[in-house]
Amino acid sequence: xxxxxxxxxxxxxxxxxxxxxxxxxxxxxxxxxxxxxxxxxxxxxxxxxxxxxxxxxxxxxxxxxx
Amino acid sequence: xxxxxxxxxxxxxxxxxxxxxxxxxxxxxxxxxxxxxxxxxxxxxxxxxxxxxxxxxxxxxxxxxxxxxxxxxxxxxxxxxxxxxxxxxxxxxxxxxxxxxxxxxxxxxxxxxxxxxxxxxxxxxxxxxxxxxxxxxxxxxxxxxxxxxxxxxxxxxxxxxxxxxxxxxxxxxxxxxxxxxxxxxxxxxxxxxxxxxxxxxxxxxxxxxxxxxxxxxxxxxxxxxxxxxxxxxxxxxxxxxxxxxxxxxxxxxxxxxxxxxxxxxxxxxxxxxxxxxxxxxxxxxxxxxxxxxxxxxxxxxxxxxxxxxxxxxxxxxxxxxxxxxxxxxxxxxxx
Numbered sequence: 460x461x462x463x464x465x466x467x468x469x470x471x472x473x474x475x476x477x478x479x480x481x482x483x484x485x486x487x488x489x490x491x492x493x494x495x496x497x498x499x500x501x502x503x504x505x506x507x508x509x510x511x512x513x514x515x516x517x518x519x520x521x522x523x524x525x
Numbered sequence: 526x527x528x529x530x531x532x533x534x535x536x537x538x539x540x541x542x543x544x545x546x547x548x549x550x551x552x553x554x555x556x557x558x559x560x561x562x563x564x565x566x567x568x569x570x571x572x573x574x575x576x577x578x579x580x581x582x583x584x585x586x587x588x589x590x591x592x593x594x595x596x597x598x599x600x601x602x603x604x605x606x607x608x609x610x611x612x613x614x615x616x617x618x619x620x621x622x623x624x625x626x627x628x629x630x631x632x633x634x635x636x637x638x639x640x641x642x643x644x645x646x647x648x649x650x651x652x653x654x655x656x657x658x659x660x661x662x663x664x665x666x667x668x669x670x671x672x673x674x675x676x677x678x679x680x681x682x683x684x685x686x687x688x689x690x691x692x693x694x695x696x697x698x699x700x701x702x703x704x705x706x707x708x709x710x711x712x713x714x715x716x717x718x719x720x721x722x723x724x725x726x727x728x729x730x731x732x733x734x735x736x737x738x739x740x741x742x743x744x745x746x747x748x749x750x751x752x753x754x755x756x757x758x759x760x761x762x763x764x765x766x767x768x769x770x771x772x773x774x775x776x777x778x779x780x781x782x783x784x785x786x787x788x789x790x791x792x793x794x795x796x797x798x799x800x801x802x803x804x805x806x807x808x809x810x811x812x813x814x815x816x817x818x819x820x821x822x823x824x825x826x827x828x829x830x831x832x833x834x835x836x837x838x839x840x841x842x843x844x845x846x847x848x849x850x851x852x853x854x855x856x857x858x859x860x
Contacts, residue, residue: 489764
C-alpha cells in the first residue's frame with residue numbers, strides 16, 4: 460500500500476495487509492497525533508488496510524509558542 | 526468498530542470517552558460538546574456580535590463553522606502575518622470559507638500595524654518568532670474588536686493548546702501565567718474585549734476530524750516558524766501520556782481550572798491602564814506592541830545610513846532582503 464506522510468512530505472510503500480493500529484506502531488506514529496484517511500473516509504485504529512490502498516496520515520498538531 | 530449511536534461503520538474512535546462514532550453522528554457529537562461548553566461557561570449569546578479570529582487552520586475554521594451553523598452572529602478576522610507562501614495560502618482558505626457561506630471576513634495586515642511582517646519583526650526585535658507573533662495577534666484582535674464594535678472575540682484554542690500551555694507554565698511555576706489561564710478572559714478594562722475559547726475541551730484530533738468530515742478546506746501545512754517550538758514538544762509529551770492513559774490531557778486541564786487556578790488567581794493583582802501612545806491596555810506606560818513597533822522602526826532607520834544611496838544598500842548581503850522589507854513596511858506604516 461502507499462502511505463502518504465503529510466508532515467514529512469513523502470510517500471512510502473508498505474507490503475501486506477494489517478490493522479491501522481499496527482501500521483501506526485510500525486511507523487512510530489501515535490494515534491492521537493494523526494487522522495488516518497483513505498479516500499474520503501476516516502479510518503479507526505481497528506480497520507484493516509490492504510495492499511491496494513492509498514492511506515494518508517495527516518498530522519493534527521499545530522501552533523507554536525516558545 | 527461500530528458507531529455508538531447508529532451501529533454503522535465508525536469513522537473515529539474516542540479512546541478517552543471509550544466510544545466511537547460514524548461521520549454524521551460524530552459531527553453532531555462535536556457540535557453538541559462545543560455548544561455545551563459555550564453555554565456552561567457563558568461564553569457567547571446568539572444576539573451578541575462575535576469576532577471569530579481565523580488563521581486558515583482546522584481549529585479556527587471548525588469553530589467558525591460550528592458557531593455560524595448554530596445561529597451566532599459572527600464575523601471573521603484574519604490577521605495577515607506576512608509569512609510568505611504560508612500566509613498567502615492560509616488567507617485564501619479563510620476567504621474561500623467566508624465566501625462559500627456568505628460571511629464577512631475582515632483582514633488586518635501585521636505589516637501595516639507593526640511596521641513590518643512577522644519574519645522581519647523577528648529579525649528587528651530578536652524576539653522568538655512565536656512570541657512576537659502572539660503579542661501582535663492579541664493586540665490586533667483586541668483593537669479590531671474595539672474598532673468594529675464587537676463585545677467578544679472567539680479563538681480556536683483547543684484542549685492540546687491549553688494543556689500544553691498549562692504544562693509549560695507549570696514547569697516554570699509561572700504563577701502569573703497560571704492565574705491568567707482560562708477559557709474565558711473577562712473584559713477587566715473598558716478597552717479590553719472579552720476573549721473566549723469554545724474548543725478548549727476538544728482535542729486537536731477531534732477538531733481535525735470535525736473539519737475533515739465537514740469538508741472544510743483548511744491549511745494542513747504547519748507555520749514554518751513553529752518547527753522546534755517548545756509548545757509542540759510539550760504537546761508530543763502529553764500525547765505520549767494520552768496514549769498510555771486516555772483522558773490525561775482533559776484531566777490535567779480540567780483539574781487545574783476547577784481546583785488549582787482559583788488559588789493562583791487569588792494572589793494576582795494586576796492593574797490595567799491605557800497605553801499613552803495607542804490607548805490600548807497595558808500594565809505600564811507604553812504597551813508591549815508599541816515598544817515592538819518602536820524596535821522595528823529603529824531597526825529600519827539604523828539600516829538606512831544618512832546620505833547613503835538607497836539603490837546601493839550598505840548592509841551585508843544576507844540582510845538585504847530583510848532590510849528592503851523593513852523599508853517598504855515602514856513606509857506603508859507612515860502612510
